[in-house]
Amino acid sequence: MLDKIFDKSKLFAGAFGLILGGTWFCFASKLKGSEEYGYAFFPKIYSGLMAIVGIYLLCRCLYESIINYNNIKEKTEDDARKERMMCFIRVALQMLLCIGYIIVLSYTKFIISTIILLALTLLLFGGKKPIPIAVISIIVPLVLYFVFNNLLNVYLP
Amino acid sequence: MTLILGTLTLATVLYCFVGTFIGICFGVIPGLTATMGVVLFLPFTFKMDAIPAFAMLLGVFCGGIYGGSITAILIRTPGTPSSAATALDGYPLTKQGHAMEALSMATIASFIGGIFSCVVLMLLAPQLASVALRFGAAEYFAVGLFGLSIVVSLSNNNPSKGIISVCLGLLIATIGIDPLVGMSRFTFGTKDLLSGISQIAALIGIFAISEVFFKMEEAYFKKQVNDNIDKRISIHGRNIGWKHIKENWFNILRSAIFGTGIGIIPATGSGVASWMSYAEAKRTSKHPEKFGDGALDGIAASECANNAVTGGALVPLLTLGIPGDVVTAVLLGALTIQGLAPGPMLFTEHADIVNGIYLVMILANVFMLILGLFCIKLFANVLKVPPSILSPIVLCLCFIGSFAIRNSLFDMKVALVLGIIGYLFIKADIPLPPMLLGIILENIIESNFRRAVTISAGDLSVFFMRPISLAFILISAFMLILPLYKNFAKKRKAKYNNEIKK
Numbered sequence: 019m020l021d022k023i024f025d026k027s028k029l030f031a032g033a034f035g036l037i038l039g040g041t042w043f044c045f046a047s048k049l050k051g052s053e054e055y056g057y058a059f060f061p062k063i064y065s066g067l068m069a070i071v072g073i074y075l076l077c078r079c080l081y082e083s084i085i086n087y088n089n090i091k092e093k094t095e096d097d098a099r100k101e102r103m104m105c106f107i108r109v110a111l112q113m114l115l116c117i118g119y120i121i122v123l124s125y126t127k128f129i130i131s132t133i134i135l136l137a138l139t140l141l142l143f144g145g146k147k148p149i150p151i152a153v154i155s156i157i158v159p160l161v162l163y164f165v166f167n168n169l170l171n172v173y174l175p
Numbered sequence: 176m177t178l179i180l181g182t183l184t185l186a187t188v189l190y191c192f193v194g195t196f197i198g199i200c201f202g203v204i205p206g207l208t209a210t211m212g213v214v215l216f217l218p219f220t221f222k223m224d225a226i227p228a229f230a231m232l233l234g235v236f237c238g239g240i241y242g243g244s245i246t247a248i249l250i251r252t253p254g255t256p257s258s259a260a261t262a263l264d265g266y267p268l269t270k271q272g273h274a275m276e277a278l279s280m281a282t283i284a285s286f287i288g289g290i291f292s293c294v295v296l297m298l299l300a301p302q303l304a305s306v307a308l309r310f311g312a313a314e315y316f317a318v319g320l321f322g323l324s325i326v327v328s329l330s331n332n333n334p335s336k337g338i339i340s341v342c343l344g345l346l347i348a349t350i351g352i353d354p355l356v357g358m359s360r361f362t363f364g365t366k367d368l369l370s371g372i373s374q375i376a377a378l379i380g381i382f383a384i385s386e387v388f389f390k391m392e393e394a395y396f397k398k399q400v401n402d403n404i405d406k407r408i409s410i411h412g413r414n415i416g417w418k419h420i421k422e423n424w425f426n427i428l429r430s431a432i433f434g435t436g437i438g439i440i441p442a443t444g445s446g447v448a449s450w451m452s453y454a455e456a457k458r459t460s461k462h463p464e465k466f467g468d469g470a471l472d473g474i475a476a477s478e479c480a481n482n483a484v485t486g487g488a489l490v491p492l493l494t495l496g497i498p499g500d501v502v503t504a505v506l507l508g509a510l511t512i513q514g515l516a517p518g519p520m521l522f523t524e525h526a527d528i529v530n531g532i533y534l535v536m537i538l539a540n541v542f543m544l545i546l547g548l549f550c551i552k553l554f555a556n557v558l559k560v561p562p563s564i565l566s567p568i569v570l571c572l573c574f575i576g577s578f579a580i581r582n583s584l585f586d587m588k589v590a591l592v593l594g595i596i597g598y599l600f601i602k603a604d605i606p607l608p609p610m611l612l613g614i615i616l617e618n619i620i621e622s623n624f625r626r627a628v629t630i631s632a633g634d635l636s637v638f639f640m641r642p643i644s645l646a647f648i649l650i651s652a653f654m655l656i657l658p659l660y661k662n663f664a665k666k667r668k669a670k671y672n673n674e675i676k677k
Contacts, residue, residue: 027336027603034603035339042346045361055628057353057360060621061346068342071335078335105392112391113595116384119574120587132574136567143391143563150564158568162575171222172579 024086028079035072039065108142115139128174132159183534190227191535194234195542201235202242202254203554206390206562207569209239209255213505214383215569217375217512218576225513226531230538232509236502237289237485237539240445241547244281244478245554248274257445257481260453264466264473271469275551279415280471281478282547284427288479289540291431292438292486296493297533299439303494304519312627313638317647319620322497322612324651334659336605343596344613345620347372354622367585375508376577376586377593377614381607382501383573384594389601390566415471423475426456434480438487438499445481445500452480482543486536493517493529496619501608504615 220228243255248265351371456476488499
């Protein structure tokens with residue numbers, strides 16, 4: 019029911035703008051400078067503008083939610099919502115995988131960590147056949163390493 | 176002749192060919208765009224000289240814009256947004272068994288549009304550069320502001336979200352050492368942040384990594400199209416004859432002019448150009464009823480215009496440093512990597528490189544024509560590669576690319592964080608191109624504003640007393656206010672209509 023009342027995208031954008039803009043404005047205010055249009059001036063402008071627009075979006079979201087409140091029709095969308103939740107969980111897992119990849123990269127270097135990243139990502143994308151997953155996970159990092167390191171002189175860890 | 180032979184070395188020609196081929200592949204696959212192709216292949220060019228680097232990237236650009244027409248015609252799914260209009264008449268022709276006619280018209284029209292825009296670039300850019308020589312700090316600030324004002328037109332009818340996106344981009348660009356007084360800002364004592372956020376890492380994160388996360392969600396949620404591709408792709412018919420080209424000569428010329436003009440205006444892009452040309456072709460056609468049912472004129476108009484944008488978009492980029500569209504914003508990063516600063520000095524100090532860029536643009540269009548006419552079936556087969564295999568490979572390329580900028584794991588972290596933010600922004604329907612513009616234009620705006628104010632001893636009227644600066648500020652104000660007013664008028668009209676219905 020809350021989905022019907024609040025425009026989630028506006029709520030997110032407004033909250034994001036207000037929190038980030040407000041926080042950044044505080045940090046920018048602490049920058050010391052004697053000039054009126056010094057190095058703190060523009061960061062304060064940008065962050066202030068972001069916070070103001072964030073407040074505007076939140077107010078608008080609230081205003082529209084009041085209007086929407088009376089127009090709600092109850093619908094059962096449990097199955098679709100569960101599927102969406104599964105999608106977000108997979109994407110969140112992918113993000114964690116990427117964070118783990120960057121951390122592990124400095125220890126296990128490029129080829130091994132990329133093989134693991136590719137294999138797990140292919141599984142998360144819904145891959146079921148182990149042989150194609152294994153083949154792609156091994157060949158692609160080797161090819162990329164060869165192309166970048168040996169042909170293009172771009173050195174990888 | 177010496178210039179041509181000196182510029183077009185074997186390596187340059189090879190990189191241009193490979194770039195065009197890869198660009199067409201990127202354009203063919205729905206979800207992979209020319210922008211993503213240029214972003215992903217930018218790191219490949221780090222150790223190359225300027226001209227081979229641009230040969231590759233411009234090949235990806237031209238090929239990517241054209242490649243979308245192949246899927247638009249064969250399976251009614253435009254590979255890139257700029258080919259959406261092509262699908263309206265391309266797919267009916269495929270169903271009628273004339274796929275080859277549609278594809279060859281798209282190829283030839285794209286080639287003509289691309290070459291026309293190259294010629295305009297060669298003639299117009301030096302003239303604009305000589306005007307830009309008169310620019311001072313105030314003018315550059317006004318030009319930067321003009322570039323920012325187009326954020327409203329990039330905001331998909333939601334200017335507030337566009338402003339949030341651009342503000343975030345501007346704030347990201349302030350991290351690091353202040354360019355004028357050398358004080359650190361928002362580094363929190365971290366050494367890595369002293370050199371600021373890399374624009375290339377930001378690009379990779381915002382446009383490529385976020386798209387991979389979004390694709391992952393779509394791949395699970397939607398039924399994959401690839402299962403049906405084998406049954407749906409059929410390429411029958413013959414190439415079009417000279418007769419069809421002659422019949423459409425005026426349509427093609429008009430579309431080339433439209434596309435080039437729209438490319439020169441920042442933020443409009445190839446999507447707008449193709450729809451405008453298509454609409455105009457339909458309006459002026461002797462048989463408008465055939466549009467939507469397999470009219471070659473429609474395909475010619477759409478494809479010619481969208482490829483004509485490529486040369487036009489380079490005009491403001493090379494002369495003023497203002498990107499004409501999102502892809503040229505990425506190419507601005509390529510110029511920076513090569514140690515080149517766009518603007519009038521580029522034409523005087525690096526005239527050989529500018530001439531080289533013109534030549535490789537022409538070469539890319541020639542390769543696009545050859546590959547489009549002779550390798551269509553190969554590109555149609557590229558569609559069979561499932562996104563569940565492509566997307567992880569794209570993710571690897573993103574990480575490699577972000578690492579290769581400064582051989583730094585920190586840039587990979589930056590790309591990932593911005594990729595996560597980019598994904599959240601996609602979900603919240605907050606446009607991403609304004610963030611990119613903010614990152615690119617912040618330095619131009621801030622440093623030139625402060626420089627101009629210092630020179631004028633704090634007097635802000637300097638921006639209004641200089642005519643070029645005043646003109647750009649007025650145009651910026653107009654571009655900011657007009658879409659806001661249109662949005663407001665549309666909502667008022669909708670409210671009025673609702674009240675009448677009640």
